[in-house]
Amino acid sequence: LRAMPLMRNALIAAVKRSSGGMIVPKGGTIIPKGDTIIHPGDEIFVVGTREAVEEVLSTAVRPEEELLDRVIIAGASRIGVYLAQMLEEISVHVTMIEPDLAKAEAASALLRKATVLHGDYLDDDALEEAGIGAADGFVSATGEDEIDIMACVSAKQKGATRVYPLIQKPRYLPMLTAIPTLDGAVSRHLTSVSRILGLIRRDEIVAVASLHEVDAEVIEMVAGIGSRISKQPISQVKFPPDALIGAIIEGDTVRIPTGSDTVKEGQRVVVFSLPHAIPSVERFFAGR
Numbered sequence: 001l002r003a004m005p006l007m008r009n010a011l012i013a014a015v016k017r018s019s020g021g022m023i024v025p026k027g028g029t030i031i032p033k034g035d036t037i038i039h040p041g042d043e044i045f046v047v048g049t050r051e052a053v054e055e056v057l058s059t060a061v062r063p064e065e066e067l068l069d070r071v072i073i074a075g076a077s078r079i080g081v082y083l084a085q086m087l088e089e090i091s092v093h094v095t096m097i098e099p100d101l102a103k104a105e106a107a108s109a110l111l112r113k114a115t116v117l118h119g120d121y122l123d124d125d126a127l128e129e130a131g132i133g134a135a136d137g138f139v140s141a142t143g144e145d146e147i148d149i150m151a152c153v154s155a156k157q158k159g160a161t162r163v164y165p166l167i168q169k170p171r172y173l174p175m176l177t178a179i180p181t182l183d184g185a186v187s188r189h190l191t192s193v194s195r196i197l198g199l200i201r202r203d204e205i206v207a208v209a210s211l212h213e214v215d216a217e218v219i220e221m222v223a224g225i226g227s228r229i230s231k232q233p234i235s236q237v238k239f240p241p242d243a244l245i246g247a248i249i250e251g252d253t254v255r256i257p258t259g260s261d262t263v264k265e266g267q268r269v270v271v272f273s274l275p276h277a278i279p280s281v282e283r284f285f286a287g288r
Contacts (some may be wrong), residue, residue, distance in 0.1 A: 012045070013218075016029050031243060047270065054271055071137040072131070073141060074155075075097075080139070081096075081110055088114060095131065098226070122149075133159035162183040164182070217275060217278065219278070221268070223269060240280040243281050244272055
């Protein structure tokens, strides 16, 4: 990481390894340090401003992968329509497939630019009509997990670059990692899980979120009065090696800290940590 061009207002917070080694197995997660090397195929998680993240993407993604031009959405559900509206706002060509005629007509009335097709998203002809072979992304949001998974597998086989099912049942998420056809999965229940995790933590923790398929957590914490984290600059704090301070929240702004910054008492901080290091992180933020 030290050899990479300087990125202002951005920080690589976690790395999921694409290949195994003696220390970290394939698919394992690390909190990177200055001597960490990013390998082709690794998944990296970046925190930073919108401009900084775009700069990271420009250096980490191959040019042919940068543009998101055409997306197909299976299902005119509330989430499906909302996603289509968001994609319309950034000038993405959206095609929606819905087997229920009334839902298809309702979605067509709500969407300004998207094409809404009345058809079966599991039917080869409907996928071909939607232009599946040229799709940069395919999202299945029908509300039926089994159908969403099957639709994504079929779309991938027909040529879609990336496919993502919306999963309703959290118990399906671990099993989806065994399906190489899928590029990922989205679960609306992860938000609820994060809230529950936050409730069982210490008082200094405001919120907790789990990164999908990664053994790391994103924790929003408050530096307690007299806490160890607030006594000296970050570079001099002997923070747990498998955790790092990703951002400092100051009012309505979020700032990526440097080693010379000092966390102030009562200040909110975003920490990235592997699970086993969380108890040590809590001790750094605990008030006296």
